[in-house]
Amino acid sequence: MIEFRAVTKRFEDGTIAVDELDLTVEAGTITVFVGPSGCGKTTSLRMVNRMIDPTSGTILVDGRDVLTVDPPTLRRGIGYVIQQAGLFPHRTVLDNVATVPLLSGWDKRRARTRAAELLEIVGLDPAFGKRYPAQLSGGQQQRVGVARALAADPPVLLMDEPFSAVDPVVREDLQNELLRLQAELDKTIVFVTHDIDEALKLGERVAVFRKGGHLAQYAKPQELLSAPANDFVASFVGRDRGYRTLTFLHADVPVHPVATAKLGERITVADWTLVVDEQNRPKGWLSGVDGEVEVGEDDLVSGGSLYDGSSLRGALDAALSSPSALGVVVDDAGAVTGVVKADDVIQALAKARAAGEVPK
Amino acid sequence: MGAWLFDPAHWSGPTGIPVRLLEHLGYTLLTLLIAAVIAIPLGAFVGHTGRGGFAIVGLSNALRALPTTAVLILVVLWAGLGDFPVYVALVLLAVPPIMAGTYAGVRAVDPMAVDAARGVGMRESGVLLNVEIPNALPLIYGGFRGAALQVVATATIAAYTGAGGLGRFVFDGLALQEFGQMLAGAVLVALLAVLVDLGFAGLQRLTVSPGLRPAGTGGKR
C-alpha cells in the first residue's frame, strides 16, 4: 500500500508540481495516474522511490515513511519502468535484467538464471538475452524494461508512460501482457499515462490529475465514465464516454443463429451468409448473389470485430462494424457460436439501467 | 634517407634506433598514463555533476593554446635538464583532449539510462562507474587517441633540450646538416604514431561494449 499524505512538491523555480496530494494506492492493484501534460503525474510517481523528495507531506510505502530509508536501498525494493525503457546500452539484455539482483548482492549465476526466467515471464525468447538493447525493437525493449523492474520481485512497481513510445498494436499487446502478469504476480502497481483509454483499460482505480498537481477525481474507471466529478473530468474522459461505459457492463445479449458455409461449398444465398473454415472460425461474409454459387475466397466481404462475450461494448462494436450489421460471436477457441444485433445490445443496456447497474 | 635508415650501424648501441624508439614510446606511454589519471576523473566528475562544465571547457581551451616548446623551455630553466620538463610539457598537451572527451562523453550518455540507473537503486558512484563511464568510453577513447597522436608527434621536441627519443635524429640531423637522418627520424615518428594508434584502437575494441558500436554492427546475432 502506498499513501500520499498532504504531499506538496515545489521546485526551486517556484513551480508547484504537486499540491497537497492525499491519495491511497491499495496493495495488489493497478492504480493509474492520468492527466494532461505537466499536471504532476511524473513528479508524484517519482516521489515514491525518492527520485524526487517532497517539499512537505509524507509518503508511506507499506506503512514506512520513505524519507526514513536511504534512497538506493529504497529503490532496490521498488520496480521502476520508464518511457523508452532507459535500458543500459552497454549491457546485454540479460545483464540489464540482472541489474537489481546483482546490486542486492546475489551471485552472478543466480542473478542470470533469474534474469532468463524473467525474460520468459514477460514473453521474450531467452535467446534475446545475448543481444544488446540497440538490437531490439521498441516493444521488445519495453518488455526488457518491465523484466528488469521485476527482477528482484519487488512488491511495488512504478511505471511512467512505459508504453507511450510504441505503435498502437504493440501497445495493446503490452497492455494485455501487463494485465496477464498482474493476474499472476499481484503487485502494487502505479501506472502513469496521459492516455485516458490506457488508463481505463488498465486501472482498477484511476486518479485524474489536473494542472498544478490537483487530484480531480479518484475512482474506479466505470465511475469516472458514468459519474465524472466535474466538467474537467468529464471533458478529459472524452466525448464518447456513454459508449465507453459499455466496456464495464457485462449483460446477457441474445445470440441468434446464423447461416454458415465453407469455402468450395455450393450454396444458394439469399441473405448474408457467414463463411467459416474447417474449425468453424469466421473467414468473411457472402451476400448479394442470387441463385446457386460456389463459395470462393474472392467473393468474401471481410470486416467486423468479433465478440467474445466480454462486455456490451464488444457486442455493440461487433454489430456496428460488421458489413451485415450482425456481430459475430465466437467462443474461446474462436469458433462461431452465432450473431448479436445492435438493437439487442441497446435493450440489454436499458434493462441494466432499469436494474440500477448503470450509475446515473 | 633509406641509406641512413637501413645502415646496420644505426640499429645498435645506446644511441641506436631501437633505444630511441623505446625512449620515445616510454615518454608517450608514461605521459598518457599521467594525463589520463588527471584528466579522466576530472572530466568524469564534472560531467557527472554537471557543475563546472564551463570551467572545464575554458581550461581545456586555454591549455590548448599553450605552446609546448615554451613550457618545455620554462621548466628546463626552472628545474634543470632531464626528463621531468619533457613530462610536464607533454602532460599539459595531453590533458585537454582527454578531459574534453571524457566530459563530453559523460554528458552525452542517454539521460534515460542514467535516470534508470538511479531508479534501480545504484549509488552515485555506481551510476558513474557502471553506467556513465562505460557508455562514455567511445568518446573518452576519441580524446585519448587524439592526445596520443599529438604526444607522439610532439615528444620529438624533447630532443631540443637534450632529452632522448626519436627527436634526437631530427635535431642531430639538423645540426649536422644530415637530411637523411632527419627524414628517417620523422618517418620513424610517424610510423610509431600509427602503431600506437593501432594499439589503442585494439584496446578500444576489447574494452568498449559491443552494444555501443554504431547501429547494426554490435554484438552477435
Add this chain to the structure above:
Amino acid sequence: MTWILENWERFWEVTAVHLRLSIVPVLAGFALSIPLGWFASRSAKARAVLFPLANVLFTIPSIALIVITPILIGVKILDEINVIVPLVIYTVALMVRSVSDALAAVPGNVIAAANAMGYRPLRRFLTVDFPLALPVTIAGLRVATVSNISMVSVGALVGLGGYGQLFTEGYQTDHTEKVLAGLIGTVVLAVLADGLLLLIGRLLTPWARAGR
C-alpha cells in the same frame, strides 16, 4: 611583463611575424578544405582516401615537417614558407573533416526543399548548404586557429621568426622572462583569435541561437 614593456618594439615585431605566420596558413588551409570537404561529404570513396591521409599527415611531427619542406620544395631553410606550408597541411587535415561533417549534417529535407524550389547546385551550395554548415565549420576553424598559433613557435627551433624566437633566445641566455613573454603573447593571441572567430560565427549564424 616588464620585459615586454622594456622591449616593446621587439615584442611588437615578433608579434607581427607570429600573426602573419599563423593567419596566412589558416586562411589558405580553410580555402583549400572547403572544396575538399565538399567532395568528401559527397563521395564515400573520397572520404576513404582523404580521412586516413589526413590522419597520417597529423602524425608527422611539426618540427620534422618544417625541416623537410625546404628539401621538398627547394627553398632555403630560413624561408617563412617552411612554416607556412606545414601549417597549411595541418589546417587542411583538420578542416577537411570538419567541413565534410558539417555539410553531411545539413538536414536532408532542407536540401530537398531547396532543390524542389529550383536552386542550381552552385547557388544552393553557397546560399543553403554552406551557411547551414557554418556553425560546425567555425568550431573546427577555431581549433585549427588556436593550434596553429601555438605551433608557429616550433619554427624557431630551426631559426624562423615569431614568438618562438623569444623561447630559443631565452633558453640560450637563461632568460626566463623572455620565454614567459613569448608564452603570454601566444596565449593572448590565441584567446583573441578564438574570441574573434566565435563572434564572427555568431554574427554570421544568428539563427543558430534562436529559440534557445
